[in-house]
Amino acid sequence: MGTYDVLIIGGGITGGAIARELSRYQLKIALIEKEEELAFGVSKSNSGIIHPGTQNPPDSLKGRLCVQGNQLTRELAKELGVDFKAVGELIVIFKEEEMAELLRIKKEAEALRVPRLKIVDRAWLDKNEPNLSKKAVAALYAPTAGIISPYRMVYDLSENALKNGVEIFHLRKVIKINVMSSEKTFEVVTSKEAFRSRFVINAAGLFADEISKMVGVDDFVIKPRKGEEFLLDKKREHITNHLLFPLPSPISKGILVIKTSDGNPMIGPTAEDIEDKADLATSDEGLKKVLEGAVKLVPTISDNDIIAYFAGLRPVAGDDFIIRHEDKIPGFINVAGIQSPGLTAAPAIALMVRDLLKKSGLKLNKKLIFHPHRRRTTHLFALPFSRTKKLIQKDPAFGEIICRCEMVSAKEVRDAIGRGATTLDGIKFRTRAQAGRCHGGFCTTRIMKIMAEELKIPLTEITKRGRGSEIIKEERHG
Amino acid sequence: MDKRDLVVVGAGPAGMAAAISAFESGVKDILLLERDQYLGGILNQCIHPGFGLHYFKEDLTGPEYADRFMKKIQTLPEIEISLRSFAVNLTKGKVLIYLKPGEMRQVKAKALIMATGCRERTREMVHIPGTRPAGIYSAGLAQKMINLEGLLPGKEIVIVGSGDIGLIMARRFTLEGAKVKAVIEIQKETSGLIRNVVQCLEDFDIPLYFRHKISKLYGKDRVEKVEVTAVDTGSRFELTCDTVLISVGLIPENELIEMAGVKIAGEVNKTSLPGLFVCGNSYKVYDLVDWVTRDSAKAGEAAAEYLRDLK
Numbered sequence: 001m002g003t004y005d006v007l008i009i010g011g012g013i014t015g016g017a018i019a020r021e022l023s024r025y026q027l028k029i030a031l032i033e034k035e036e037e038l039a040f041g042v043s044k045s046n047s048g049i050i051h052p053g054t055q056n057p058p059d060s061l062k063g064r065l066c067v068q069g070n071q072l073t074r075e076l077a078k079e080l081g082v083d084f085k086a087v088g089e090l091i092v093i094f095k096e097e098e099m100a101e102l103l104r105i106k107k108e109a110e111a112l113r114v115p116r117l118k119i120v121d122r123a124w125l126d127k128n129e130p131n132l133s134k135k136a137v138a139a140l141y142a143p144t145a146g147i148i149s150p151y152r153m154v155y156d157l158s159e160n161a162l163k164n165g166v167e168i169f170h171l172r173k174v175i176k177i178n179v180m181s182s183e184k185t186f187e188v189v190t191s192k193e194a195f196r197s198r199f200v201i202n203a204a205g206l207f208a209d210e211i212s213k214m215v216g217v218d219d220f221v222i223k224p225r226k227g228e229e230f231l232l233d234k235k236r237e238h239i240t241n242h243l244l245f246p247l248p249s250p251i252s253k254g255i256l257v258i259k260t261s262d263g264n265p266m267i268g269p270t271a272e273d274i275e276d277k278a279d280l281a282t283s284d285e286g287l288k289k290v291l292e293g294a295v296k297l298v299p300t301i302s303d304n305d306i307i308a309y310f311a312g313l314r315p316v317a318g319d320d321f322i323i324r325h326e327d328k329i330p331g332f333i334n335v336a337g338i339q340s341p342g343l344t345a346a347p348a349i350a351l352m353v354r355d356l357l358k359k360s361g362l363k364l365n366k367k368l369i370f371h372p373h374r375r376r377t378t379h380l381f382a383l384p385f386s387r388t389k390k391l392i393q394k395d396p397a398f399g400e401i402i403c404r405c406e407m408v409s410a411k412e413v414r415d416a417i418g419r420g421a422t423t424l425d426g427i428k429f430r431t432r433a434q435a436g437r438c439h440g441g442f443c444t445t446r447i448m449k450i451m452a453e454e455l456k457i458p459l460t461e462i463t464k465r466g467r468g469s470e471i472i473k474e475e476r477h478g
Numbered sequence: 479m480d481k482r483d484l485v486v487v488g489a490g491p492a493g494m495a496a497a498i499s500a501f502e503s504g505v506k507d508i509l510l511l512e513r514d515q516y517l518g519g520i521l522n523q524c525i526h527p528g529f530g531l532h533y534f535k536e537d538l539t540g541p542e543y544a545d546r547f548m549k550k551i552q553t554l555p556e557i558e559i560s561l562r563s564f565a566v567n568l569t570k571g572k573v574l575i576y577l578k579p580g581e582m583r584q585v586k587a588k589a590l591i592m593a594t595g596c597r598e599r600t601r602e603m604v605h606i607p608g609t610r611p612a613g614i615y616s617a618g619l620a621q622k623m624i625n626l627e628g629l630l631p632g633k634e635i636v637i638v639g640s641g642d643i644g645l646i647m648a649r650r651f652t653l654e655g656a657k658v659k660a661v662i663e664i665q666k667e668t669s670g671l672i673r674n675v676v677q678c679l680e681d682f683d684i685p686l687y688f689r690h691k692i693s694k695l696y697g698k699d700r701v702e703k704v705e706v707t708a709v710d711t712g713s714r715f716e717l718t719c720d721t722v723l724i725s726v727g728l729i730p731e732n733e734l735i736e737m738a739g740v741k742i743a744g745e746v747n748k749t750s751l752p753g754l755f756v757c758g759n760s761y762k763v764y765d766l767v768d769w770v771t772r773d774s775a776k777a778g779e780a781a782a783e784y785l786r787d788l789k
Contacts, residue, residue, distance in 0.1 A: 389582040396580035401564040439600040441616045464612035468699030474630040
C-alpha cells in the first residue's frame, strides 16, 4: 500500500493545478483519477475562457480567486508552454436602459480589482468588433480576459507535476475512505488498491459531495448544471475579435460567442439544472437556444457553421466555491463546487489549498530542485511553414500528415502517446487530430494503427475514452 | 522552389484522368500529388461492382476501374507521381506547398488541376441529439475499416441516410454477418441509385424508413440504441444497436482554393483564376465515376490548352 503526505482525488483542472503547485515541496504526493485519462470529467467540456473577474459578487471567494487566477494563469502558461491569448471580452448591451446594469457590473468588478475596465460606445464597437450586431449600443470591455485550451492546461500541469515527482494513477475510483484518527491517516480505498495519506484533498468535481460524505461531511450537494456548446468551422476563426457576452442571468453568464485557442469559434453554453451526473446528451432545444443567443450577438452565425457539439456539466454547490479544511476531520480538505470561473481560478485555488495545508500542520519545505518549465508541445497548425520545413528535416514523421483538417502529423500523435494519451479522445484533446470538420473520417484508422504500434495493444482494444468505448468489434485476418 | 508546367493534386479517378488527358494533349511536365500511399483514391475501398458500365461498357469493381488508369500512368514518365504527399497551402500565384515524410516542398506551377475529392457530411451537420459515444461512424469510414483494414466496426447497425454509400454499406455489413436493423431517411425518396436500393436493401430484407429521423441517440461509452421519429406524424419507436452509420451526403473539398481566395466559377472545371482547374468530386459531387472520368479528362485538355496559349 502506497503511503503519501498528500493524496489528491480528481484529475481535472483543480486537481492538476494543486498537484503541480504542491510538487514544489518535499512531499510524497499522489493524484488519483477514476477515468482512463485526466481531464475527462468536467474539465474536458470547458469553454476555455480565462475570465477577468467580472460577473462575480465582490465578496465572493470565486471573484477573488478569479482575479488572482487570471494573473497567475498568464505566468503558468508561459512556464508550461501553453498558448494563452489575452483577447479581451465585451459584455454587450442592446438598450440604453441596460447601461445602469452594465455600470453595476463594472463597479462590482472594480471592487474585486479587475483592471482596465472600460465602457465602449458604438463607434468603438464598429471599429473593433465589426461583426457584432448593429443593434448593440455599448459594451463593457475587459482587456484581461483571455483564452486557453482547458484540457491541454490539465495535461501540461500534470505532466509537469509528474516530472516533479507527483505520482499519477488512472482508473482509480474511490470506493470508501477510512479515517484512522489515532494514526492521523486516511485510508483511501479505490477500485484497484488502497492508498494511505496524511492529507486528502477532495477535488472530485461532480462527485465531490459523494467523496466528502465518505468522511462524514455531508453539508453540501453537487448539482449538475448542463451546458450545451457548439463549435464552428475554423474558417470562421476571425468572426469576432473578442469574447462576446450578453448581460448575465441569475444562473449563468448567458449564451456567448467564444474564441478558442484551437481557432474554432464556439457558441453556448446553455445552463440547465439537471439530476443525472452522467447526462451529457445534447438536444434540439439546446441548439435552438444557443443559435438564438449567438445570432443576437453576431447575426452572420448560422447552423451551417457548426461542425461539432457537446454537453458538459458544471459542478454546482450553491453560489460560491467551497474550499475549506474540515476541522472535524483533520487533514481533509474539500475543494468543491468549482464551476465557472474554475479554470481561471485553478492556480489561485492551488495556492489557497497550499496555505490551508500549511495551517493544518503540513510542513512545506521547498525542494532543492524544482523544474518549473515544460517544453512546449509542437503543433504544426500553429507554426509558420518555415518552421515546419526545419522540423520535417529533423524528424521525417512531421511530414506524415495524419489529420487532414487540422494538419496534425504522425510525429505529434506519437508524442501525445508518449506523454500519456491512451485513448482516441486523449489524442484529440492533446493534438486536435479528429477535431476538425471531417470528424475523424480520414484519420481514425491512421491514428488507431499508430496507437496499436506505440501502446503495443491489438486494434480491438483501442477505445474512444476508456473501457466500454472500443472502436471496433472484431479484427479479421486473411 | 520547384517549377512545373502542370501540378495535379489528388490521384483518384479525377486526378488520374486529368493527368493522362493533359499528357495526351501535349503537356510533358506533370507532377501528380497523392496524399495516400497508393494511387486510386477512394476507389480502393469500393470493392463492389457497378463501375465502368458507361465508360468501359464493362462491370468492374472500384479497384479494377482504378487499376486501368494506374497501369497507364505508370507507363508515362512525363507524369511524376509523388505519394504520401499532402498539399497544405496554395496561393493565387499558383505556388503550392506540400508535405511528405522527410520533406516540405514548394512548387510553382504554370497550371494546376485540383482533384481533391469530397468528404462526407457528419452527424454534427444533421444534428442528431443525444450522447456522443463510440460507435458513430461515417459510412465511408466504416467502408474503409471493413474493406481496407479488415476491421468490423459493429454488429447491430442503424444507417442514417439512404445515399449510395449508406446503401452499399448496408449490404456490406450484412455480408460480414452483422445485422442491419434499418436505414432511416428523412426525405420522401432515396438520394441513391435505385439499383442500390434493390440490390443492397430489398434483396436482404433491410427496412428503409422514409420521412423518419433519429430523434435521440443513447449510450454512454458505446452506442446502445436510437429513437426514431416519423417526421409527419411524430410517432416514435426505438431500435437497439451498437453502431450508427452516417450517410447524409458529400461535400466537395475545396479548402485549398478557398485558402487562395479562388472560387469555382463558369463552365465545368473552371475557377475564377485562369490556369487553375477543379475536377471530379471537388468540382461537384457525381453519382457515377464514369462521368468523373469523362469530365476530368476535359480539365486535362483545358489545362493543356491554357499552357499552349501561355507560349
